Amino acid sequence: MKKKSYLLATDLDNTLAGDPAALTALFEFHEESKVEPALIYVTGRHLDSALQLMEEEQLPLPDLWITDVGTSIYEATTLEEDSKWHDWVNENWQPSSILRVASRFPFLHRQDLPQTKRISFTVEPGHAESVHLFETGLKSEGIPHHFVFSSDRDVDLLPERSGKGAAVDYALRQYAAQDVNVLLAGDSGNDAQMLSLPYPAVIVGNAQQELDELPTHPLIYRATTNFAGGIQEAWDYFYDFSGIKKPIG
Known part of the structure; x- marks a missing residue:
């Protein structure tokens, strides 16, 4: 390469x-x-x-x-x-805390993934406001994360790095x-x-x-x-x- x-x-x-x-x-x-x-x-x-x-x-x-x-x-x-990348990005990753906050929002449906390297949801149509409230909740609790909302339906929570x-x-x-x-x-x-x-x-x-x-x-x-x-x-x-x-x- x-x-x-x-x-x-x-x-x-x-x-x-x-x-x-x-x-x-x-x-x-x-x-x-x-x-x-x-x-x-x-x-x-x-x-x-x-x-x-x-x-x-x-x-x-x-x-x-x-x-x-x-x-x-x-x-x-x-x-x-790449173990160096894996260890660095996951140093502050808190999937259980993210799922706890997500449980407050019934219009978010968790995607079935084989691991928790990321946590992903699909939001029901017409409920984009739930996405913004979810992000606000994570920030207010100081939970480290990188938040991605795409295609008007997909929500990805990633390690902050x-x-x-x-x-x-x-x-x-x-x-x-x-x-x-x-x-x-x-x-x-x-x-x-x-x-x-x-x-x-x-x-x-x-x-x-x-x-x-x-x-x-x-x-x-x-x-x-x-x-x-x-x-x-x-x-x-x-x-x-x-x-x-x-x-x-």
């Missing part, structure tokens, strides 16, 4: 995956350009679910997995978890070449932290409206093409694949 000059860190559902034809075109574009970027898959799914999606969508094996909205990092071939952006920033420093040419890609609110890192980033054309709240910035490209097509559009926008970035801004 450290030998590669380009790197794509991308969300999976409705970003890289979602349009098989666009996905095929993206990887043909890489092949024709003689560029094989390092791949980091950055997903809200837990690892088993992400591996299943990779098989279903016939995605290439990445170099690194970032799962559970940035709470876990795995080397892709061995599936060995985690999140997709924090995990990608760590992964780039630990695993990538120092001068690597990066592209970040996402479509929903749980990608906002990642898309706000100081690297070229693309919001794909089919993105959730909540990403409209991200400020206009030279490093954030809003694609007109959907799914993987938006990623291809952004490669063209930011890079000429000669190892030199195009002027930004």
Whole structure:
């Protein structure tokens, strides 16, 4: 991974995956350009679910997995978890305290996950106010957490040091070449932290409206093409694949 000059860190559902034809075109574009970027898959799914999606969508094996909205990092071939990241992000993690506060809000329905690296809920339609009251309750009790509300229905509670952006920033420093040419890609609110890192980033054309709240910035490209097509559009926008970035801004 450290030998590669380009790197794509991308969300999976409705970003890289979602349009098989666009996905095929993206990887043909890489092949024709003689560029094989390092791949980091950055997903809200837990690892088993992400591996299943990779098989279903016939995605290439990445170099690194970032799962559970940035709470876990795995080397892709061995599936060995990065213990340094795990220990650091979980130092102040209090899942039982979070669940105690969540029990006050009947319109939040806990998602069935195989572990408590994150705690996730689905909120009933029309009850977004419960989400804000839940977040307020956590803050008033001083419970350390990172709160993500996305797609108008999904609530993710993460260790306060985690999140997709924090995990990608760590992964780039630990695993990538120092001068690597990066592209970040996402479509929903749980990608906002990642898309706000100081690297070229693309919001794909089919993105959730909540990403409209991200400020206009030279490093954030809003694609007109959907799914993987938006990623291809952004490669063209930011890079000429000669190892030199195009002027930004």
